[in-house]
Amino acid sequence: SKDSDGGAAPATTAASSSAPLSGKITVSAAASLTEVFTGIRDRFVTMHPDVKIDLNFGSSGALAAQIEGGAPADVVAFANTDSMDRLSSAHLLDGSPTVFARNRLVIVTKPGNPHKVKGLADLADLDFVALCVDTAPCGQYAEQALGDAHIELSTDRIHRGDDVRATLAAVSQGDADAGIVYATDAVVAGDQVDTVEIPEADNVIADYPIAVVKGTSHRDVARDFVKFVQSDAGDIVLQKAGFVLP
Amino acid sequence: MTLTVSCRTVVGPLDLDVSFEVARGEVVALIGPNGAGKTSLLRVVAGLRGVEEGRVSLDGDVLVDSSEGMFVAPEARPVGTVFQDYLLFPHLSVLENVAFGLRSRGIGRREARTIASAWIERVGLASYAAAKPTELSGGQSQRVALARALAVDPDVLLLDEPLAALDAATRAATRRDLRSHLERFDGATLLVTHDPLDALALADRVVVLEAGQVTQAGTIGEVVARPRTPYVAELLGVNLLRGEGSGHEVRLDGGGTVAVADPVEGPALVLIRPRSVTLHHDRPEGSARNRWRSTVDSLDLMGDRVRVRLSGEPCVVAEVTTGAVGELGLVEGAEVWATVKATDVTAYPS
Amino acid sequence: MTLTVSCRTVVGPLDLDVSFEVARGEVVALIGPNGAGKTSLLRVVAGLRGVEEGRVSLDGDVLVDSSEGMFVAPEARPVGTVFQDYLLFPHLSVLENVAFGLRSRGIGRREARTIASAWIERVGLASYAAAKPTELSGGQSQRVALARALAVDPDVLLLDEPLAALDAATRAATRRDLRSHLERFDGATLLVTHDPLDALALADRVVVLEAGQVTQAGTIGEVVARPRTPYVAELLGVNLLRGEGSGHEVRLDGGGTVAVADPVEGPALVLIRPRSVTLHHDRPEGSARNRWRSTVDSLDLMGDRVRVRLSGEPCVVAEVTTGAVGELGLVEGAEVWATVKATDVTAYPS
Amino acid sequence: MTSGGRRPSIVLIAVASVAVLFFAVPLAGLARRAAWGSLADDLTSSEAMEAMRLSLVCSTSAAALSIAFGLPLAWLLARVEFPGRSLVRGLVLLPLVLPPVVGGVALLSAFSRRGLVGSHLYDWFGLQLTFSTTGTILAETFVALPFFVVTVEAGLRSMDRRYEEAASSLGARPFTVFRRVTLPLILPTVVAGTVLSWARALGEFGATITFAGNIAGRTQTLPLAVYLELESRPDVAVALSLVLLAVSLVVIVGLRERWLGAS
Amino acid sequence: MTSGGRRPSIVLIAVASVAVLFFAVPLAGLARRAAWGSLADDLTSSEAMEAMRLSLVCSTSAAALSIAFGLPLAWLLARVEFPGRSLVRGLVLLPLVLPPVVGGVALLSAFSRRGLVGSHLYDWFGLQLTFSTTGTILAETFVALPFFVVTVEAGLRSMDRRYEEAASSLGARPFTVFRRVTLPLILPTVVAGTVLSWARALGEFGATITFAGNIAGRTQTLPLAVYLELESRPDVAVALSLVLLAVSLVVIVGLRERWLGAS
Ligand SMILES: Nc1ncnc2c1ncn2[C@@H]1O[C@H](COP(=O)(O)OP(=O)(O)OP(=O)(O)O)[C@@H](O)[C@H]1O
Ligand SMILES: Nc1ncnc2c1ncn2[C@@H]1O[C@H](COP(=O)(O)OP(=O)(O)OP(=O)(O)O)[C@@H](O)[C@H]1O
Ligand SMILES: [Mg+2]
Numbered sequence A: 001s002k003d004s005d006g007g008a009a010p011a012t013t014a015a016s017s018s019a020p021l022s023g024k025i026t027v028s029a030a031a032s033l034t035e036v037f038t039g040i041r042d043r044f045v046t047m048h049p050d051v052k053i054d055l056n057f058g059s060s061g062a063l064a065a066q067i068e069g070g071a072p073a074d075v076v077a078f079a080n081t082d083s084m085d086r087l088s089s090a091h092l093l094d095g096s097p098t099v100f101a102r103n104r105l106v107i108v109t110k111p112g113n114p115h116k117v118k119g120l121a122d123l124a125d126l127d128f129v130a131l132c133v134d135t136a137p138c139g140q141y142a143e144q145a146l147g148d149a150h151i152e153l154s155t156d157r158i159h160r161g162d163d164v165r166a167t168l169a170a171v172s173q174g175d176a177d178a179g180i181v182y183a184t185d186a187v188v189a190g191d192q193v194d195t196v197e198i199p200e201a202d203n204v205i206a207d208y209p210i211a212v213v214k215g216t217s218h219r220d221v222a223r224d225f226v227k228f229v230q231s232d233a234g235d236i237v238l239q240k241a242g243f244v245l246p
Numbered sequence B, C: 001m002t003l004t005v006s007c008r009t010v011v012g013p014l015d016l017d018v019s020f021e022v023a024r025g026e027v028v029a030l031i032g033p034n035g036a037g038k039t040s041l042l043r044v045v046a047g048l049r050g051v052e053e054g055r056v057s058l059d060g061d062v063l064v065d066s067s068e069g070m071f072v073a074p075e076a077r078p079v080g081t082v083f084q085d086y087l088l089f090p091h092l093s094v095l096e097n098v099a100f101g102l103r104s105r106g107i108g109r110r111e112a113r114t115i116a117s118a119w120i121e122r123v124g125l126a127s128y129a130a131a132k133p134t135e136l137s138g139g140q141s142q143r144v145a146l147a148r149a150l151a152v153d154p155d156v157l158l159l160d161e162p163l164a165a166l167d168a169a170t171r172a173a174t175r176r177d178l179r180s181h182l183e184r185f186d187g188a189t190l191l192v193t194h195d196p197l198d199a200l201a202l203a204d205r206v207v208v209l210e211a212g213q214v215t216q217a218g219t220i221g222e223v224v225a226r227p228r229t230p231y232v233a234e235l236l237g238v239n240l241l242r243g244e245g246s247g248h249e250v251r252l253d254g255g256g257t258v259a260v261a262d263p264v265e266g267p268a269l270v271l272i273r274p275r276s277v278t279l280h281h282d283r284p285e286g287s288a289r290n291r292w293r294s295t296v297d298s299l300d301l302m303g304d305r306v307r308v309r310l311s312g313e314p315c316v317v318a319e320v321t322t323g324a325v326g327e328l329g330l331v332e333g334a335e336v337w338a339t340v341k342a343t344d345v346t347a348y349p350s
Numbered sequence D, E: 001m002t003s004g005g006r007r008p009s010i011v012l013i014a015v016a017s018v019a020v021l022f023f024a025v026p027l028a029g030l031a032r033r034a035a036w037g038s039l040a041d042d043l044t045s046s047e048a049m050e051a052m053r054l055s056l057v058c059s060t061s062a063a064a065l066s067i068a069f070g071l072p073l074a075w076l077l078a079r080v081e082f083p084g085r086s087l088v089r090g091l092v093l094l095p096l097v098l099p100p101v102v103g104g105v106a107l108l109s110a111f112s113r114r115g116l117v118g119s120h121l122y123d124w125f126g127l128q129l130t131f132s133t134t135g136t137i138l139a140e141t142f143v144a145l146p147f148f149v150v151t152v153e154a155g156l157r158s159m160d161r162r163y164e165e166a167a168s169s170l171g172a173r174p175f176t177v178f179r180r181v182t183l184p185l186i187l188p189t190v191v192a193g194t195v196l197s198w199a200r201a202l203g204e205f206g207a208t209i210t211f212a213g214n215i216a217g218r219t220q221t222l223p224l225a226v227y228l229e230l231e232s233r234p235d236v237a238v239a240l241s242l243v244l245l246a247v248s249l250v251v252i253v254g255l256r257e258r259w260l261g262a263s
């Protein structure tokens, strides 16, 4: 297959830029990383013209299931640590995962913030609040933040979107008055919503882990890519998208 | 309750253009060759097909009128139909099929079933009341279709070959039964049939339809006495020849002349019944004025008679006894002499 | 090419149990009332229905044999069928329908079309070759079905009422045409018909099927001369009476006695042709040995004759001329005297 | 024992068997993966029971709505020649092609509180479809109705129309003809269409979660619950889906045998 | 102008219109939301073109596979009495009910490199289905085939079988009977089934992304691309879906008019 043409290149894991890298790898990444990983991939292949990287985006659970099924992915990057732990405990990873980015929660409201929401406490007064589902990381973290702030929302006033996009849509479409989402999503939503920051003390931070998959045919490229994501070049892309660096 | 039909419409390759009436209590037989448009005409009366031009009415009530843009829906017409290919509802029992029209006209379930049962009994299928149409043979199906159409007691009854699929025994009985119903029936009946016996036994008048046009209409007697087209003649099993009359002689279009008892002038039709044609081995002497040489074309056994198709001038069909076939040595290709008495020849203006 | 059928099978309410043969070049007419099992029997021969017990073979070749568990698939049988309700393929043109069997048997497209065209021409539908079956009238469809079955030149030809939907004119022509084909055909032909004329004109022998059983079989002449069941008698339009013979007299089961010319002993059937029955207004004198009082039940016009159904001892049907009806004042319920000469009565052991 | 009847060809049986295995093997694999041990607990958890109840209620309602609206629509498409007919037919088919999530977005743009129609519904009747069980039913009907219409239209087209003519000439009004003749004659396809649309509604996920949201007890049907479990506890999710399958298998097999078994 | 023919009742037209509007309004709302301005650029972007090409290739292949495997299966279900028939029929219907994502998990458990069948495929033939276009086609066939089978089985059941008898008595072998008589007579339902399964495959998302992955140019069909765009650029996503709709509308309307228009 196509992999063979790069297979002969000597693997040098220490000096990433000294010897020319070549080969094709597949990176499975959480759908919320679509923009940033596409950007990072483009920069990476500019530096290593003989490398080809296929990006595979999906929900973290589905990506994990694919790897459990023996899908030939080389690098995984998730939006939560659960799925990564699942792979790790099944001994499907090459080395241990590292956190390469973190995400924080913000409150979003309709443009102009009609209900004058200033903080988590104000959410109790609204008719409908959109949250991510309590099994998705952003939902769990929102619950956690609300719990820490001792704010009780009755369940029939909570709309749970299956993911941040649905949560954002609920707010921007007018069906919910406010919602709690990631800062990165608020950046994407632009002026469709107003953003209200949650103070550091009340906030809950999400971890984004990355790892090389066991049995990869291009271990050197995979490791180099993981390093590149955590390098300065990667950091610039991540920060621009609203991520916080670990 | 006079049904008046006068319409023109195109049906596939056919230009259907007819006018006729069926009076209250009258039965009109519609006869004609395959593809003449008989079924299409019944569909026009039933409201299952529109017309391009013309009018169908029942006494004063218009059923369809192209000039006024009137069109009465089929279900609102007081018309009962027996379809050519039965069209019994396959998901309903025989009883439910017959009760269908009654129920559709608002009669209660119980009463409808009583009336339907009576009709099923009348067509001799009492033991099949609960059967589904697929369990019936062809003829049984036809009898159910008959009962279904008659059960709603319509003003106009349309029958599209109602007896065609019945075997001879059942047919005679059903024909008698049908006739007794038609006699009691005070509406107009239009009956499509291929069988001249049906027309003779059931109808008061005959309308002959050929290629979408009415070619002859009249009482049974008139049509039998003076058929006007080769089709009708063939149907009645008689010889019909066309020619030019002058006095007691008609010069035939196909060659030869015929002597007739009553004088006729101008274009004429000549009718010779097969039974009147006598065959002879040698040139016959005697009083018969018409006498000509012929060749035997074919022989057809009909019961205890044989129909002999002859070619000559003119070409005619003769009917002889089975015995005569042996005596005269009638085989295909044999030469014979045919004679007909002038008094047995009917001639009339065409 | 002798077709031998001997089988028993249950069809719906019917226990079909028959044995008969059809020899090479022979045409056997299968007649019987509606629901007798005629169509079911043809399906057994065609291989479209299995049998519970028995054997169907063609010369030495077994088509089905329950004891050996043999069953030849319908497509492997050299059998052509004209179905009772046509079953023309609606998506194929007339030409393609007729060519279907030829194509299925591996004949090339061009040759199949040539043969098919010839057959279509023979049934008089050349101008309809490109038409779809839905555009045909009932009779035209039947003729295409006929052509389709004949085109493959089968060893056994099964015809399920092939002429039933044809009008009288076309029927005579197609019957002649069919007969000429059957004469040239050296296989076995089994023809289901309701029309005794078809049987008389086309068949060599007749098998009468009633309620799944063969009730009479023989040449046409035998059956016409000595009908054995009321159904056959009705079909032939004759009177059949059952009784006990002793010398020149038969005591009838239904009451009354009949004098006969030839002596008969024991259980007997008595045959009286309607034409032999003479009707009289008053008690007749003369040589006629049989004479009894009757009441007119019903009258049926048949061409220029009238069939008079009489009740009395015995009950018979008489056939008289239209003129006699007027002279004798024959109306329903009228009292008349009926006479039959002993020499016109046929009696034979039952 | 009747001599007769024939066995189908080997090739045909082989091809059909491959097709059956293509369905059977994944389901077997699924069964192997399921967390059967904790299934009893997971199922009796009030959330799972609630989700199952809601699934059945919503899919049955969607199937009923499909019949109510789909029969007239299918009849119109099959029987009446009108301008733009093929366009309408295409329109009805589109929800089949639309990725369900986009379908949800489409429903939002039409029926949400700010949608084309939804804004009027809210202003005039105070009706809010998003986040409500009615909304779930609406979303399921949106994806299920096309199946019904397509199936039944095909049935209507292949039916012999002369039976309808016979019925109307016996005095039956169009509606009676439809009810007593057309409907019984096309019953097999109506049942097939209903089963299809019911099954599609039962498994519907994308449009529901996008349009109606995912509120336990109100809009969280079993597929939504399964999806959420899939992220954290895939074994439980698989077990729940198998229960969903079992329920639908019972209904489908039962229904089809009842209605199609005789023919 | 023929006097005759009748107008359908008002009530019927009203109900059918409501059904049509139920489809039309959401699509109109979608059209209003789409980013028409940048559509030209978005479409000509090689990724969108590639996704569209892949979608058409995969859905057409899935429809072709559905015909190849579905016809024998439907025939067997409709015509042959065999033990467990209703179970097989239920099995074939299950992918309808299964939430597509779970369907993807099921496919993984069967056909992935570690799956029941997939492990043998890999060991013996080096065949890897996950992350391959073949895998996408497989996933789409899994969800599309049931539609074909259900539709065509109904068609076979409602057909008049005596035509088949007539054909076989004319000497046609079973396969010839099927090809020259059965198939033409049920053509409308075969076309309907093909359109259904093609459309279902074209819009398929959950099973594909779970089983085959989401790799541009190899397994990323248009619905998957739409899914990713919805995260970041919803307007573009909506525009892409509308293009998907337009393409399928052209195909469906064209196909149906061609095959069903005449009847
Ligand atoms: N739906 C149709 N489309 C096109 N042509 C048709 C249609 N129905 C009938 N025809 C044609 O119209 C003509 C008249 O048909 P019709 O059925 O009225 O004849 P018919 O007199 O009833 O014949 P038959 O005695 O054989 O039943 C035939 O030539 C037939 O081919
Ligand atoms: N598929 C079936 N299921 C049950 N009963 C049937 C079936 N087909 C026919 N029968 C019954 O079998 C009997 C014989 O039918 P068949 O069609 O062979 O009669 P037939 O002699 O051809 O009658 P006809 O002259 O009316 O066509 C009838 O009583 C009929 O009701
Ligand atoms: Mg007709």
Ligand SMILES: [Mg+2]
Binding pocket: B137, B138, C038, C039, C040, C084, C160
């Ligand atoms: Mg029969």
